[in-house]
Amino acid sequence: MITLEAEKLSFSYNGKTMALKDVSFRVKEKRIGIVGQNGSGKTTLLSIFMGFLKPESGKVTLNGVVPYRERGEILKAFAPSFEKGRLPYRMKVRDLVSLVGEITGESKEVVSLAQDLGVQSFYDKRVYELSSGQEQLLWIFNALSDPGRIPVLDEPFVHLDIHAYRRVVKVLKERFDSYILTSHVPEDVELLTESVIVLEKGEVRWYGKIPELEGAYEVFVASTEKVDIPNVVADFGNVLVCDCDLGLLESLMRRGAIRGYKKAGVRLLYAKIRD
Numbered sequence: 495m496i497t498l499e500a501e502k503l504s505f506s507y508n509g510k511t512m513a514l515k516d517v518s519f520r521v522k523e524k525r526i527g528i529v530g531q532n533g534s535g536k537t538t539l540l541s542i543f544m545g546f547l548k549p550e551s552g553k554v555t556l557n558g559v560v561p562y563r564e565r566g567e568i569l570k571a572f573a574p575s576f577e578k579g580r581l582p583y584r585m586k587v588r589d590l591v592s593l594v595g596e597i598t599g600e601s602k603e604v605v606s607l608a609q610d611l612g613v614q615s616f617y618d619k620r621v622y623e624l625s626s627g628q629e630q631l632l633w634i635f636n637a638l639s640d641p642g643r644i645p646v647l648d649e650p651f652v653h654l655d656i657h658a659y660r661r662v663v664k665v666l667k668e669r670f671d672s673y674i675l676t677s678h679v680p681e682d683v684e685l686l687t688e689s690v691i692v693l694e695k696g697e698v699r700w701y702g703k704i705p706e707l708e709g710a711y712e713v714f715v716a717s718t719e720k721v722d723i724p725n726v727v728a729d730f731g732n733v734l735v736c737d738c739d740l741g742l743l744e745s746l747m748r749r750g751a752i753r754g755y756k757k758a759g760v761r762l763l764y765a766k767i768r769d
């Protein structure tokens with residue numbers, strides 16, 4: 495179980511950009527998602543929990559440990575994957591995988607993980623030769639390869655194609671019962687986590703267990719179709735978020751006027767965010 499706690503936590507870069515403002519929450523869960531739009535403060539929050547950044551004010555603990563005071567303790571228990579980190583750039587991927595196997599003492603599992611993630615398809619490349627998506631897969635592999643540590647994944651899907659995305663989702667769902675991940679995509683955190691912290695412009699908009707989110711539906715329409723749907727909260731092109739009646743949606747479905755609908759979940763919180 496992971497317990498993330500923050501109380502009136504604030505952080506600014508260079509004393510200017512307020513990245514987190516008076517953020518408070520307590521989340522206890524095995525799989526936790528941090529979700530928010532670009533620039534909402536996800537990486538900053540994760541960096542504070544990993545002990546890489548010290549809060550300007552307020553309190554923060556991860557499993558009872560104050561991260562910036564005991565970063566060593568945190569990194570013994572958690573394996574962060576940050577896109578902006580460093581990998582041994584001249585090394586061949588195959589050698590890197592072997593090295594990780596030696597370090598963890600779990601060579602067989604490590605090779606099988608590399609295969610399941612699709613990393614073996616670029617074994618003969620050196621790290622500096624990798625595409626963005628391949629490098630990201632390697633970062634994910636790195637964070638997932640130590641069985642003794644809980645993975646912490648910052649925007650793991652951002653450069654991945656649909657096949658790589660599905661492989662990573664499968665690996666996470668089948669092999670890992672505990673991790674923290676950030677994403678700007680509500681559906682990703684709904685698919686992979688049980689509790690979320692929703693950030694909006696450096697503040698917490700909502701936190702808690704995903705099934706506790708009630709209300710509106712997402713309605714899928716073809717872009718050419720003109721459908722009269724009441725109480726539209728937000729319009730994302732051919733996905734509308736509406737606070738409407740289930741009976742109405744069922745009748746629209748029967749008439750073929752809409753393509754489908756589902757509970758809006760985390761997307762409802764996004765729908766209410768205004769630029």
Ligand SMILES: Nc1ncnc2c1ncn2[C@@H]1O[C@H](COP(=O)(O)OP(=O)(O)OP(=O)(O)O)[C@@H](O)[C@H]1O
Pocket residue numbers: 507508511512513530531532533534535536537538539649678
């Ligand atoms: N090194 C930095 N120096 C100055 N400002 C920064 C720095 N890193 C982030 N910021 C600012 O802090 C705020 C939060 O950034 P952060 O990277 O935490 O957001 P994010 O939610 O992870 O964004 P994204 O989804 O785009 O990765 C933004 O306004 C960003 O411009």
